[in-house]
Amino acid sequence: MRQGGRVIWQELLAIIKQRKKEISENKGSVAPDLLTQMLLVSDEKGSTVINDMMIAINIMGLLIAGHDTTSAAITFVVKYLAEYPHVYSEVFKEQMEIARSKGPKDLLNWDDIKKMKYSWNVACEAMRLSPPAQGSFREAIDDFTYRGFTIPKGWKFDPSRFDGNGPAPYTFVPFGGGPRMCPGREFARLEILVFMHNVVTRFMWEKAIPDEKITYNQSPIPVHGLPVNLKPHKS
Incomplete structure (x- = not known):
């Protein structure tokens, strides 16, 4: 189970990294989904508010809540x-x-x-x-x-x-x-x-x-x- 959990975390972080790259390249095909919205959240100075691990934790929570229940x-x-x-x-x-x-x-x-x-x-x-x-x-x-x-x-x-x-x-x-x-x-x-x-x-x-x-x-x-x-x- 722990090994499977590590695989899921690695996959989520890889998806987040890829999505950040797509956003930085300003590709018009970037999906306007929750992941993108979390990556775009910024403070008054334009700095990123949510780090990659916190985003991965939130996505994992949604996956578990949406499936297990x-x-x-x-x-x-x-x-x-x-x-x-x-x-x-x-x-x-x-x-x-x-x-x-x-x-x-x-x-x-x-x-x-x-x-x-x-x-x-x-x-x-x-x-x-x-x-x-x-x-x-x-x-x-x-x-x-x-x-x-x-x-x-x-x-x-x-x-x-x-x-x-x-x-x-x-x-x-x-x-x-x-x-x-x-x-x-x-x-x-x-x-x-x-x-x-x-x-x-x-x-x-x-x-x-x-x-x-x-x-x-x-x-x-x-x-x-x-x-x-x-x-x-x-x-």
């Missing part, structure tokens, strides 16, 4: 759909309605994504129970009462809690809130729903290891990677 969310969507056939059935029904409305060569578009309301409820419930970026599983180990509300022991997978206006503001914030809300929120939603559409319309599945344990680090991860047995739908 979304892949963890998708993993637990797959896990819970395998464990709750009635939830899978509703997702399948919603996604097949969308699939049947498309031509054989038509791709998903934004209007299709907006129709995936129940599927997104399922994804939100998966993130509520297994937050991708917080490394903990949400479960009350005993019944207790808080401010007049009784919280029962255990947990319940219930996508319907996100119907209508959903939970009260700031009681469910997988992407943060306010001015520091994750800028990749809508992209993550797109990734998760497109994945759900393509896998659910093609397959049913069951977990290969029914009682697989979950390990917790920055994100919750099934110990064996959540192997599943896929069953293609009959034509």
Whole structure:
């Protein structure tokens, strides 16, 4: 892992060096992306504000945040759909309605994504129970009462809690809130729903290891990677 990390750092620093060269040569093809913007930041005297290593650290953070969290969310969507056939059935029904409305060569578009309301409820419930970026599983180990509300022991997978206006503001914030809300929120939603559409319309599945344990680090991860047995739908 350390060796792989060194390779990634070297690659990032090489990309930064190349981009700086392109900027200094004033090439019109320089991409107006985040990397370029960070390289162009300067103080009142025109001096560079962010050094190469700090830029590499920020880019690495974005790569990890954009990959690990979304892949963890998708993993637990797959896990819970395998464990709750009635939830899978509703997702399948919603996604097949969308699939049947498309031509054989038509791709998903934004209007299709907006129709995936129940599927997104399922994804939100998966993130509520297994937050991708917080490394903990949400479960009350005993019944207790808080401010007049009784919280029962255990947990319940219930996508319907996100119907209508959903939970009260700031009681469910997988992407943060306010001015520091994750800028990749809508992209993550797109990734998760497109994945759900393509896998659910093609397959049913069951977990290969029914009682697989979950390990917790920055994100919750099934110990064996959540192997599943896929069953293609009959034509």
